[in-house]
Amino acid sequence: MTRRTRRFVLISASVLIVGIGTGLIASYFGLRTLTFGGNGTEELAYIPHDAALVAFVDVRRVMDSELRRRIQPLRPGARLNDGRDFLTRTGINIETDIDLMVAALPPGGASDRRPLVLARGRFDRVRIEGLMRERDGGAEDYRGARLLTSVEGDQRFAVAFVEPGLVAFGPVADVRRAIDTKSAEGDSMTGNLEMMALIRDMDAGDAWAAGRWDAMTAAGGLPQGFANQMPAITWFAATGRIGSGIEGALRAEASTDEAATDLRETIRGFMALARLQTRQRAALSTLIDSLQLGGEGRTVSVAFMFPADTIDALAALQGP
């Protein structure tokens, strides 16, 4: 074998070994948590460190998923309205223009406060600017980013082109703060170690959310009476993989070990009650049986898996 043949073999084998090695490391050790460019990691640089809630959706995967195609015929009215308001307001079509979205709620947000949203995709700047101007909007340059503003009710909203293929929209103050945060004048979410630890655990999903429990209750995510009776929870997180079905997990961090035990018991009780009530309905029963309660110490987790068959059966229960 000549030297150049040996060199060729060496290079080819190296490419193969490095590729397979990288894949194995990424699969088994979660390399994406160490790198930028994962599920919304880059966009987190725009989110202020004190955001109460951060959520991510791989819009493309969800839109193209088998699950969405299965669900769509069941809600024809909703399909017509999906994103229509948003399209009219901003000129951005969620179905076709956006690949992924990261949303954040600022601390102490009221239930009617809109979140800051960062969306990566393909955007027609001229069309968006035209639509915003039609709605008595203004335009300005803010730290090198084009900021389009409009007024809705008593709130001012903005859409900013912060990077090629990346827009930020939401209340003007939040969008400005996001640009400041990226410009390193404010601390970003990537510096919030507690939240980042939660996010790293959750970001394998096509959609995930992580945040402070009080933010969830303040944002009106739970009925006040129910929220008051829950054991003391500090953090919560959720993740889901969407394909032909849904596979996911919910996780809560209680303030003490006792609170975590109480929470586990509460959930166990709900599960038992649900099992009793769904015994006659196979589809619902499968759904309840798929719930798996876990976690230790202050952590409580519930994993679930709704296969496509279960979703079809639930749809059949709902009727035409």
Add this chain to the structure above:
Amino acid sequence: MTATTRTRFWTAATRIFELSFGEMLWSRRTIFMALVVGGPVLLAIAARFAAVNGSVRMRVNGVGLGSDDVFGMMIWLLFLRFSVPVLGVFYGTALIADEVEDKTITYLFTRPIPRAAVLIGKYLAYLACTTLVVLPAVTIIYFALVPLAQVPASFGQLLEDLGILALGLAVYGALFALMGASLKRPLITGLVFAFGWEQVALLVPGYLRQFTVVYHLQALFPHAMPSGRAVSLQAVFRDTSSPVTSVCWLLAMMGACLALAARAVERREYVLEQ
């Protein structure tokens, strides 16, 4: 075959492998192979740039394709259905035919080694040469197309793809080596087989498709095309056998073709045109 004969056979095959590997790698065919394999690599890099810029998004019947869908389509269309058979035809048929054409086969056959060892050595050289080009290229395409965040979800499919491509190269190589060893114009016959018979037999209902290589490779293919489309490229070939049956068929085809090719080389009298 005694142990000594077997050892001598494999020693001879290894020597032929060493001799042929370099020759094969730096032959004019390599330029062709670089084009066949390099094209998809460039295409993948361009697709990645387009995706990063957000300028282009691939759609089939209005439904957007994810990066792993695009990767699956590229492997299926560009490699399984094109590159692998083409490389098999061009390299496999040339294993013996080139030596006959160059009138150098006499030098090999007058050496004190079994004739079958010549074929096996050259076949192993073909396998090493093509897999060392195709598999790294596929790995590059995968990492060019699939974002690192999605690697854990689809990495298993890459490994399956690499295995299927290696198996495809091995089976096609053996089949076309048999053609090269037995037929007078193996290249034309090989091209007719790969792009005529295999395509037609797949579309004909019944058992005929079982006598194609691509049918069994298709059964092992791990990627599902995005479903729910009126026209799915794979819909035509959805009726496949079980993976275990297909692997057995493919290994049987490879073994039978190699054995027949070795037998043909041992028995056939090659007449060199003067």
